[in-house]
Amino acid sequence: MNIKLNVIDLPKDDYKGGPSSLCPGCGHDQVSNVIINAAWENGIQPEKIAKMSGIGCSSKTPAYFLGKSHGFNTVHGRMPSVTTGANLINKDLTYIGVSGDGDSASIGIGQFIHAIRRNLDMLYIIENNGVYGLTKGQYSATAEIGSRKKKGEANMSQPIDLCAVALNLGCTFVARSFSGSKKQLTALIKAGLSHKGMAVIDIISPCVTFNNNDESLRSYGYVKENSNELHVVDYIPQRAPIEEVEVPAGNYRDITLHDGSIIRLETIDDTHDPSDIVAALSSLHKAEREKSHVTGLLYFNPNVETTSEQLNLSDTPLSALNEEDMRPSEESLIEIIKNKRG
Amino acid sequence: METITNNCTINIATANGTGSQSANLIILQTLFDMGVNVSGKNFFPSNISGLPTWYVIRVSEKGYQAPGDDVNIQILMNKATWMKDLESLEPGSVIIYNSDVKLPVERDDCILYPIPMTKMARTIHPKLARMISNVIYVGVLAEILNLDQEVIELAISKQFKGKDSAIQLNLNAANLGKEYFQENFKKQDPYVIENRGKDDDAFLIEGNEAIALGAIYGGVSLLAWYPITPSSSVAESIIEWVPKLRLDKDGKSTCAIIQAEDEIAAAGMIIGGGWAGGRTMTATSGPGISLMSEFIGLSYFAEIPCVIWDVNRTGPSTGLPTRTQQGDLTLLYEASHGDTQHIVIIPGTVEECFEFGWRAFDYAEHFQTLVFGFSDLDLGMNKWKATDLKYPTEKMNRGKVIHTQEQLEKISNFGRYRDVDGDGIPYRTLPGSGLAPILYRGTGHDEDGVYSEDPEVYRNMMMRLRKKIDSARTILPQPLFREEVEQEVGIIYYGSMETTIQEIDDILEDTGMKVSQCRVRSLPLSPAVEKFVENHELIIVLEINRDGQMYGILRKELPIELVPKVHSVAYSDGLPPRGNVYAEKILEKIKDVQK
Numbered sequence: 001m002n003i004k005l006n007v008i009d010l011p012k013d014d015y016k017g018g019p020s021s022l023c024p025g026c027g028h029d030q031v032s033n034v035i036i037n038a039a040w041e042n043g044i045q046p047e048k049i050a051k052m053s054g055i056g057c058s059s060k061t062p063a064y065f066l067g068k069s070h071g072f073n074t075v076h077g078r079m080p081s082v083t084t085g086a087n088l089i090n091k092d093l094t095y096i097g098v099s100g101d102g103d104s105a106s107i108g109i110g111q112f113i114h115a116i117r118r119n120l121d122m123l124y125i126i127e128n129n130g131v132y133g134l135t136k137g138q139y140s141a142t143a144e145i146g147s148r149k150k151k152g153e154a155n156m157s158q159p160i161d162l163c164a165v166a167l168n169l170g171c172t173f174v175a176r177s178f179s180g181s182k183k184q185l186t187a188l189i190k191a192g193l194s195h196k197g198m199a200v201i202d203i204i205s206p207c208v209t210f211n212n213n214d215e216s217l218r219s220y221g222y223v224k225e226n227s228n229e230l231h232v233v234d235y236i237p238q239r240a241p242i243e244e245v246e247v248p249a250g251n252y253r254d255i256t257l258h259d260g261s262i263i264r265l266e267t268i269d270d271t272h273d274p275s276d277i278v279a280a281l282s283s284l285h286k287a288e289r290e291k292s293h294v295t296g297l298l299y300f301n302p303n304v305e306t307t308s309e310q311l312n313l314s315d316t317p318l319s320a321l322n323e324e325d326m327r328p329s330e331e332s333l334i335e336i337i338k339n340k341r342g
Numbered sequence: 343m344e345t346i347t348n349n350c351t352i353n354i355a356t357a358n359g360t361g362s363q364s365a366n367l368i369i370l371q372t373l374f375d376m377g378v379n380v381s382g383k384n385f386f387p388s389n390i391s392g393l394p395t396w397y398v399i400r401v402s403e404k405g406y407q408a409p410g411d412d413v414n415i416q417i418l419m420n421k422a423t424w425m426k427d428l429e430s431l432e433p434g435s436v437i438i439y440n441s442d443v444k445l446p447v448e449r450d451d452c453i454l455y456p457i458p459m460t461k462m463a464r465t466i467h468p469k470l471a472r473m474i475s476n477v478i479y480v481g482v483l484a485e486i487l488n489l490d491q492e493v494i495e496l497a498i499s500k501q502f503k504g505k506d507s508a509i510q511l512n513l514n515a516a517n518l519g520k521e522y523f524q525e526n527f528k529k530q531d532p533y534v535i536e537n538r539g540k541d542d543d544a545f546l547i548e549g550n551e552a553i554a555l556g557a558i559y560g561g562v563s564l565l566a567w568y569p570i571t572p573s574s575s576v577a578e579s580i581i582e583w584v585p586k587l588r589l590d591k592d593g594k595s596t597c598a599i600i601q602a603e604d605e606i607a608a609a610g611m612i613i614g615g616g617w618a619g620g621r622t623m624t625a626t627s628g629p630g631i632s633l634m635s636e637f638i639g640l641s642y643f644a645e646i647p648c649v650i651w652d653v654n655r656t657g658p659s660t661g662l663p664t665r666t667q668q669g670d671l672t673l674l675y676e677a678s679h680g681d682t683q684h685i686v687i688i689p690g691t692v693e694e695c696f697e698f699g700w701r702a703f704d705y706a707e708h709f710q711t712l713v714f715g716f717s718d719l720d721l722g723m724n725k726w727k728a729t730d731l732k733y734p735t736e737k738m739n740r741g742k743v744i745h746t747q748e749q750l751e752k753i754s755n756f757g758r759y760r761d762v763d764g765d766g767i768p769y770r771t772l773p774g775s776g777l778a779p780i781l782y783r784g785t786g787h788d789e790d791g792v793y794s795e796d797p798e799v800y801r802n803m804m805m806r807l808r809k810k811i812d813s814a815r816t817i818l819p820q821p822l823f824r825e826e827v828e829q830e831v832g833i834i835y836y837g838s839m840e841t842t843i844q845e846i847d848d849i850l851e852d853t854g855m856k857v858s859q860c861r862v863r864s865l866p867l868s869p870a871v872e873k874f875v876e877n878h879e880l881i882i883v884l885e886i887n888r889d890g891q892m893y894g895i896l897r898k899e900l901p902i903e904l905v906p907k908v909h910s911v912a913y914s915d916g917l918p919p920r921g922n923v924y925a926e927k928i929l930e931k932i933k934d935v936q937k
Contacts, residue, residue: 050618070771319774327559
């Protein structure tokens with residue numbers, strides 16, 4: 001059998017990871033598959049990639065892709081700082097950070113903001129489902145006003161739009177996509193991997209288990225109420241992933257989610273100029289008003305120095321320096337002391 | 343009147359932000375350059391401008407460095423503390439005061455030298471009168487104490503290096519002060535300074551700068567920090583020295599410096615950098631350690647090398663940000679949730695600040711864990727005498743890092759967390775190497791780094807971690823002893839208490855007691871500490887905190903039969919230790935015990 005190889009003669013298997021332990025049908029697994037594809041298609045050596053994450057369902061996924069890359073599943077909301085330190089010590093690696101809305105919009109929003117501010121050279125993926133999955137269904141800060149969690153209380157707080165936050169901070173690459181839009185997402189992740197600087201991709205990735213409400217006929221609550229044999233609290237419905245969806249530029253499609261709710265995805269128009277930050281922001285606000293989600297590459301600016309460039313670091317990654325480069329000479333110390341003695 | 347030579351305590355009361363610090367450092371430098379034993383301590387407020395500040399200079403023939411218990415010469419410049427400063431003086435003290443301040447000085451029992459400093463300063467530079475009046479007291483003091491004119495001139499030019507007009511201005515002001523005293527007073531006090539000939543090797547340096555230089559010579563490759571008193575000058579010194587010492591042949595930096603958004607991020611950055619193979623550090627104080635605690639646990643459990651310097655200030659909470667304490671010791675030793683234990687290295691002198699500054703990285707990489715350096719405001723922010731900063735005598739210890747496939751293959755049954763050598767320390771590979779990649783994690787993991795909740799796997803992992811940290815006991819800086827033959831009382835102390843221990847010892851020995859000392863320089867404790875306890879009849883654990891934190895550690899770690907003879911003398915009021923205060927507490931304790 002002929003195994004298909006990429007430009008550096010590696011099979012796709014070299015980019016795969018371990019089996020997923022997320023709920024069956026989770027959008028996050030679709031994103032992991034797209035990451036595998038994108039990295040393979042881009043022909044990046046797997047060992048030159050570093051996979052970074054925080055805590056949450058999304059942050060578990062680096063175990064499920066790129067098994068030949070080192071990775072670091074850090075602490076909740078703090079992936080950006082760990083990635084910053086790693087990047088400064090080895091600027092030659094490609095950093096893929098995977099985060100969620102709990103990680104990036106709540107506990108870690110400060111680190112999210114400051115990593116953008118510094119234009120850290122990384123791909124920052126947010127698998128955004130509006131809910132805390134691992135702790136079983138609390139609202140996140142990206143949940144819309146009025147949406148109900150499984151116990152029926154409506155969320156009354158304003159959602160945070162992480163793309164709008166990123167744009168306002170001058171993030172050099174901002175995109176939004178949907179976990180089921182394989183083609184669009186692949187293109188965006190490939191572009192994000194190639195971008196020199198901070199590439200934020202906010203991916204709507206609905207939670208198959210908790211992002212539903214009791215009114216829905218296919219909700220967790222409904223199933224629990226109406227099936228005697230399923231009266232266990234840790235019941236997870238077995239679901240198929242959302243089918244693939246592609247929306248041509250300038251068009252929209254309504255997507256029915258697992259719980260029966262519908263979201264409207266609108267691909268940004270062909271005429272959108274991704275160097276126009278004002279147009280990008282206005283498309284987000286317009287979509288919000290119309291209760292839809294605008295997807296695609298919203299903004300892109302390749303001409304900003306990255307963190308390590310701003311610091312004028314040695315061309316050799318600092319991790320590769322040897323003792324002679326790191327420890328100044330004895331003469332230099334003698335000179336310092338001589339001056340201090342006066 | 344009999345003269346008192348090279349023994350006095352001078353207290354200078356000014357307001358923050360008036361430029362008095364330069365004047366005070368000129369006095370300190372002059373005395374130091376005259377070869378007398380001198381120490382200077384800054385008692386400053388958490389404020390930029392206006393609040394009271396005191397600078398205490400102690401000249402001691404015996405070399406005592408703690409502030410003296412009584413002030414001999416008081417310089418009064420600050421209205422706000424005027425009355426209180428006056429009240430606290432013993433009869434016979436010398437008072438040099440700015441007579442342009444319209445406040446009474448009703449101390450006929452003292453020796454008064456009123457000087458119209460503001461008016462005099464205005465004659466030199468009307469706009470800078472407030473600042474210049476400080477230099478006038480330098481001149482007055484020089485005349486009273488008989489300080490060498492050329493040494494003062496040298497100290498002034500050192501203080502204002504390269505700024506010729508500032509040097510001239512200050513020289514004029516000092517001379518004006520001198521002349522005024524000569525013309526208007528006859529010396530009535532007994533205090534004089536005699537030139538002892540400066541030790542050519544000696545110089546003054548702050549502990550924080552010594553740590554910074556140590557780190558630079560230790561090959562620090564990432565400093566991530568967040569400003570906090572009293573640690574900021576560690577980072578600021580690294581920032582100052584890196585462009586001079588750490589550029590490559592292209593003029594590019596071999597040390598990344600980043601001011602983080604908070605202490606949490608600073609901790610994350612050094613862990614990320616340590617994971618990627620760098621020598622990384624941060625400097626902070628207690629509140630920063632509290633914030634970093636979650637990451638500290640990650641470093642311990644995922645076994646990532648990095649270095650955190652804690653320059654202790656008075657806690658708890660925001661506490662007294664500009665006062666000193668040894669109040670973070672137990673916090674450091676067991677920081678973060680769950681069972682943890684960390685290496686803590688504790689310098690007691692500026693020379694050790696430098697040495698531990700570079701050694702910290704060797705320990706961190708050797709043991710693949712976070713290493714705390716523990717200093718405090720007193721040691722860190724005051725200038726102390728040093729005679730040398732010794733260039734590292736050993737090659738860098740980069741620990742068990744596998745760089746090639748060949749090295750990897752030589753290790754049978756490799757696993758990131760498998761103890762193949764039996765020393766508790768596994769091998770690691772670096773990101774980018776492609777060698778045995780794993781997903782590092784703070785969650786439970788097996789010897790291959792794979793997620794695991796298996797009870798036996800967890801238990802074994804935790805026991806190996808304990809073994810690893812325990813193995814540092816004999817490798818870390820060992821305690822230093824000054825032992826008496828009699829082995830009656832043994833004092834265990836650490837850190838900046840070193841600056842006061844000689845004075846305490848002298849006071850105690852004056853009572854006829856024989857006192858040995860053991861200065862602990864690292865945690866976990868060296869077995870030599872246990873030996874010291876064993877050998878002495880009674881042990882006092884002396885420290886600058888309320889609860890006796892080192893005492894608590896000793897009680898936990900010593901064999902139970904030794905515990906009854908170990909007693910705590912812990913005292914903290916925010917100030918650096920004074921010899922008499924601590925000696926008295928020790929005598930009280932011994933009396934109590936012997937009852």
